[in-house]
Each structure stands twice: as C-alpha cells, then as structure tokens.
Amino acid sequence: MAKTIPISLDAMGGDNGADVVIPGAEIALVRHPEIRFLLYGNENVIRPLLEQYPRVKDASVLHHCDVSIAMDTKPSQALRQGRWRSSMWRSIEAVKSGDALVAVSAGNTGALMAMSKFCLRTMANIERPAIAAIWPTTRGESVVLDVGATIGADAQQLIDFAILGGAMARALFGVQRPSVGLLNIGVEEVKGLEEVRTAGRLLRETPLRSLDYAGFVEGDDLGKGTVDVVVTEGFAGNIALKTAEGTAKQIGSYLRSAMNRTFMSRIGYLFAKGAFDLLREKMDPRKVNGGVFLGLNGIVIKSHGGTDAEGYASAIDLAYDMVKNELTHKIAQDLVHYHRGRFAEDAPTTEGDL
Incomplete structure (x- = not known):
C-alpha cells in the first residue's frame, strides 16, 4: 500500500x-x-x-x-x-x-x-519568500516567480528566486538542469535595472549544478516557454500574471461573440467543436490553479x-x-551547494591571500 x-x-x-x-x-x-x-x-x-x-x-x-x-x-x-x-x-x-x-x-x-x-x-x-506560478506555454509549462510576494528585489534575492524556481521545475517537470531566465526589457546585457543586470552577471559567473542560466528573457518569452523558469520581482510578476489572465478571458469572450454572431458562424462552430474544446481545455485557468510559496x-x-x-x-x-x-529537500540541497560554492570562491587560495 x-x-x-x-x-x-x-x-x-x-x-x-x-x-x-x-x-x-x-x-x-x-x-x-x-x-x-x-x-x-x-x-x-x-x-x-x-x-x-x-x-x-x-x-x-x-x-x-x-x-x-x-x-x-x-x-x-x-x-x-x-x-x-x-x-x-x-x-x-x-x-x-x-x-x-x-x-x-x-x-x-x-x-x-x-x-x-x-x-x-x-x-x-x-531573506524573502516568493510565490511561484505554473505558466502554460506553447511548449508545455514553465515556472514563473515571484508573482506577488515581494515588491522589489535586489540581485541576491533574484538569485535566490532562481534557485527556488529551479528546484520547483526539477520537482514538477523532472528536468535535471532546468533553464532559467531573468525577465527584462531586452536581452542585451546593458538593458534593465541595475539589480537585474547584477543578478545576471552573478548567475553567469557562479557555477550552479542545479540550473542552466539562459540570460535575459522578455515578456513574450513567457508564452513561448523559452525557458523552464522565469525570474522577476513580485511587482512585475503580478502584473504579468494578471495581464495573462485578463488576456485569456478577453480572447474567450471574443471567440464566444464571434461564434454566436450569425447562423453560419454557429454552424461553423459545430464543425470545429473538437478544436474549440481543445482550445478551451488549454486556456482553462483551473488546470494550473495554485501558487507555491517557496x-x-x-x-x-x-x-x-x-x-x-x-x-x-x-x-x-x-x-x-x-x-x-x-520539493523542500531539493531546495535545501540546491541552497547548500550554491552557498558552499560562494564560500569556496571567496576563500583565500594562496599564502599571499591570507
């Protein structure tokens, strides 16, 4: 049993x-x-x-x-x-x-x-927890965090979120090294807030066995599923989440209106009912209900x-x-490995460094 x-x-x-x-x-x-x-x-x-x-x-x-x-x-x-x-x-x-x-x-x-x-x-x-959401994408699903727990975040907190989200992706998707991106206004290294740029630089320079840092991602990458985990602070993350929910409802409203507009459109709906049912299933927010406090x-x-x-x-x-x-065990393991790596990098390596 x-x-x-x-x-x-x-x-x-x-x-x-x-x-x-x-x-x-x-x-x-x-x-x-x-x-x-x-x-x-x-x-x-x-x-x-x-x-x-x-x-x-x-x-x-x-x-x-x-x-x-x-x-x-x-x-x-x-x-x-x-x-x-x-x-x-x-x-x-x-x-x-x-x-x-x-x-x-x-x-x-x-x-x-x-x-x-x-x-x-x-x-x-x-220092601060995060709320992670499961995000439907054209490739399947991604983890997006933070979507509302922390308004504003410094570089270290964004790195923490990357580790937390990576562990959740490993637990949820079974990916050994999930790809992680920082949400930004462009993919170029010179763009974005200083905290985001600093977090990106540190993630590139720090060896992490539990995730693969993929660089900056933009808003349209959320739906594309460009990476397994998208990291941002809670203000931008919550706006993105509510915008996506509102857009899904808007598209659903447009489709219902179009299908009921004329007699021929209703006939067309009957022929395409299977496709519309599949679309409704994909857009059903109940299927991805639940934010994880990490x-x-x-x-x-x-x-x-x-x-x-x-x-x-x-x-x-x-x-x-x-x-x-x-999940909790995976997060604890990843945090221990990350902080051990930081300690080793900061430790003196020669007598002259002492």
Whole structure:
C-alpha cells in the first residue's frame, strides 16, 4: 500500500469556503487515494458537507476553528486576530508540527503569506519568500516567480528566486538542469535595472549544478516557454500574471461573440467543436490553479480565491506533486551547494591571500 500523504486544508478560505473545498477534495482524492486530509474550519459548516462526500469524510480528520480570515482582512490584522484560532493559521501550523506535509488555502493571499512566513520562517540564507506560478506555454509549462510576494528585489534575492524556481521545475517537470531566465526589457546585457543586470552577471559567473542560466528573457518569452523558469520581482510578476489572465478571458469572450454572431458562424462552430474544446481545455485557468510559496520551512499552496471545485482539486494535485517529488529537500540541497560554492570562491587560495 502506498504511503499516505497528509495535507492540511483551510476549509474556510476563499470566496466560497467549504462549499468548494470539500467537493474539490473529493475530486483530488479520486486521483490520489493515498491522500489524507486535515480539515480546519467551522464544524457546523463542514460536517453536513462531509455527509454528502463520504469518501472525503473517511479520509479526513476535522478540527474545529472559531475564526476564519476574510478575503479583505489586512495581513497585520489577520496575524493579530487569527493566530492560534483561525482555520488558516492552524492549517499552516500543521505543516510546522509535521502533522501535514503541505497546506492548501484559497484565502486572502497577503494574510496567508504573512502567517506562513511568521509560522514556518524562511529557510537558511533566504531573506524573502516568493510565490511561484505554473505558466502554460506553447511548449508545455514553465515556472514563473515571484508573482506577488515581494515588491522589489535586489540581485541576491533574484538569485535566490532562481534557485527556488529551479528546484520547483526539477520537482514538477523532472528536468535535471532546468533553464532559467531573468525577465527584462531586452536581452542585451546593458538593458534593465541595475539589480537585474547584477543578478545576471552573478548567475553567469557562479557555477550552479542545479540550473542552466539562459540570460535575459522578455515578456513574450513567457508564452513561448523559452525557458523552464522565469525570474522577476513580485511587482512585475503580478502584473504579468494578471495581464495573462485578463488576456485569456478577453480572447474567450471574443471567440464566444464571434461564434454566436450569425447562423453560419454557429454552424461553423459545430464543425470545429473538437478544436474549440481543445482550445478551451488549454486556456482553462483551473488546470494550473495554485501558487507555491517557496523559501519557507514547509510547503504552502495558494489556490485562487474564486475557483470552483475542479480548480481547487488542481491546487491539491499540485500540493501532492510537490510532496511526492520532495520539493523542500531539493531546495535545501540546491541552497547548500550554491552557498558552499560562494564560500569556496571567496576563500583565500594562496599564502599571499591570507
């Protein structure tokens, strides 16, 4: 029998709370029967739903929580009011205690990051965590980070993000040396902010066995899948993410309008339905739902707050993959190797250097 994988769920997080979390857990459980859930939330809300989903009920332990974090709660307020008692805090705390191997929440992003950082702390030599997103491309998928955890980043933090993203790509895609690019306004070495140029120079000069630095990439490279990992700071990354989501919705709206414009266009849609179904599948944001908090002493997955059960199941799938492929262990290994290499480069090599 496969070893069970305990996953803690903030059952009250998101726009629809347990009404999405429990059905989503059911879908994920069908795909991964070895999952066991630790559910945190209001018992009066969750228990009736568990009666409707006996598979989840049998695979879960429910922990009652008096407090749930609203989607508009400020991070500082969430920390003051939600520590120790909220469903969000306790789902993260389960990772810290080892009761769960990963936590999933669709709740307030700022509050979730603040609580995760406060509870789990950052890994050694990591100053700031990052949120990594899976980005659909014409080649398959890429990892893009940071998409909103850190506004602004210096050169060392961008290098840290490159290492974190490289480890995630190894865990997710099975690539031994993922290609990594720094998002910039051009591919020439003289372009861009000083921090980005400095990070690029250091990545070129530093031997890294865990990734292959490919240089600067531009915005259109995101969709092309030019590299396995795209690194940027959170301000630009979040704008890129929201722009891509908005563009996908815009294209979908254009297509629906065009297909319904005339009788002949509706007939044409029937003939091309298979192609349109494939396109809809490719553009479905639920399939890549879930941002991974990287750089912490534990794994936390942020689901989109407005997703449905299928989208939430995708976030649980991502959590499962990150645990099965030992994401935290890969990050720790890569960080140790990088900092040992830096120490060796800085150490004196001759008596004259002493």
